[in-house]
Amino acid sequence: MMIRILQILITGYFGAFLLLLAGLGVGWSRMNLSPEQPIAFPHTIHVTRLGLPCNFCHLYVDKGKHATVPPLSICMSCHQNIATDRPEIVKLTGYFERGEPIAWNRIHKVPDFVYFTHKRHIKAGIDCSACHGEIGAMKKVWRVRSLKMGFCVTCHEKYGAPQDCATCHK
Numbered sequence: 806m807m808i809r810i811l812q813i814l815i816t817g818y819f820g821a822f823l824l825l826l827a828g829l830g831v832g833w834s835r836m837n838l839s840p841e842q843p844i845a846f847p848h849t850i851h852v853t854r855l856g857l858p859c860n861f862c863h864l865y866v867d868k869g870k871h872a873t874v875p876p877l878s879i880c881m882s883c884h885q886n887i888a889t890d891r892p893e894i895v896k897l898t899g900y901f902e903r904g905e906p907i908a909w910n911r912i913h914k915v916p917d918f919v920y921f922t923h924k925r926h927i928k929a930g931i932d933c934s935a936c937h938g939e940i941g942a943m944k945k946v947w948r949v950r951s952l953k954m955g956f957c958v959t960c961h962e963k964y965g966a967p968q969d970c971a972t973c974h975k
């Protein structure tokens with residue numbers, strides 16, 4: 806009898822734990838913090854294992870407003886020969902051969918009435934992780950910062966960067 810009760814308690818406990826985890830998972834994708842992507846691209850392998858610098862793929866991150874996602878030709882410079890039999894790479898090759906760009910789902914986005922530029926922040930020596938977290942440790946990218954006004958302004962205060970409204974609202 807005691808054992809039965811203990812079993813119920815334990816499964817109940819783990820059940821609640823699993824429900825909580827599932828809930829978090831659903832919550833994250835609902836809030837679009839980590840949307841599904843057409844191809845499961847792992848930053849872990851490319852950044853941490855292979856040591857590729859961010860701007861190897863995000864070509865304009867230090868040159869313009871938008872970092873941009875890489876053209877398929879960059880992927881295929883390796884995947885023409887590497888891991889060609891894996892399902893995700895077969896998909897990738899399909900897009901490339903059809904000349905069809907991959908419609909990656911946007912994860913980080915500020916509203917249209919906000920002016921943001923990567924170049925200025927990168928030139929000022931701000932690390933990607935200040936706003937994006939440790940991307941190299943994420944198998945699937947998710948948004949770790951709110952990117953709300955308070956987040957921007959607090960850091961501008963800290964660095965003595967401009968804080969007048971027109972800086973971010975043109």
Ligand code: HEC
Nearest residue numbers: 846851852857858859862909910911912913933937940946
């Ligand atoms: C080999 C190419 C490659 C490298 C290197 C790379 N990325 Fe990416 N990155 C991608 C691709 C492809 C996507 C779109 C798919 C995804 O979200 O995983 C992406 C997406 C992202 C996103 C999400 C974009 C959005 O929609 O908001 C961020 C942020 C990002 N990368 C940051 C980084 C940082 C920081 C580094 C360096 C530490 C880095 N990336 C290195 C290819 C790369």
Ligand code: HEC
Nearest residue numbers: 859863866871872873874913914915921926931932933936
């Ligand atoms: C000061 C904060 C900040 C820093 C530092 C930063 N980002 Fe971003 N990033 C953002 C914001 C805000 C957005 C959404 C911008 C928008 O909606 O136009 C974004 C969007 C992106 C995107 C998707 C949209 C796009 O611009 O193409 C990628 C990819 C990205 N960042 C990569 C990087 C990489 C790589 C670095 C470092 C080299 C970096 N970011 C550094 C704040 C930052």
Ligand code: HEC
Nearest residue numbers: 844845846847850875879880883884887888891893894897
């Ligand atoms: C510098 C070479 C290089 C570039 C550029 C590159 N990759 Fe990779 N990629 C690799 C290597 C190496 C692996 C690990 C293969 C293995 O596990 O043996 C890998 C693994 C992957 C995997 C995981 C495959 C699996 O299921 O095991 C995916 C998906 C992937 N790459 C997609 C991409 C995409 C999309 C791009 C372009 C944005 C890209 N790669 C650019 C070298 C590269």
Ligand code: HEC
Nearest residue numbers: 920921925929931935952956957960961964966967972973
């Ligand atoms: C981690 C710190 C940090 C965060 C977070 C941050 N910024 Fe900045 N930002 C800076 C610094 C430092 C500068 C000054 C760069 C310079 O002196 O050129 C700057 C400069 C700027 C500029 C250019 C200012 C000018 O002189 O015209 C704009 C626009 C801007 N930030 C918008 C934003 C927005 C929008 C966000 C939030 C989505 C944001 N920043 C988040 C640190 C940050």
Ligand code: HEC
Nearest residue numbers: 915916919952953954957958961967968969970972973974
């Ligand atoms: C460093 C950048 C930055 C500065 C400076 C800034 N804002 Fe914002 N503001 C933002 C961002 C980012 C958002 C979007 C937040 C979101 O996603 O809802 C925003 C949103 C807003 C909104 C929409 C309501 C809301 O809170 O979402 C108003 C109104 C606003 N800002 C007014 C101002 C005024 C007034 C000033 C000057 C006192 C100012 N902002 C200065 C970045 C900034």
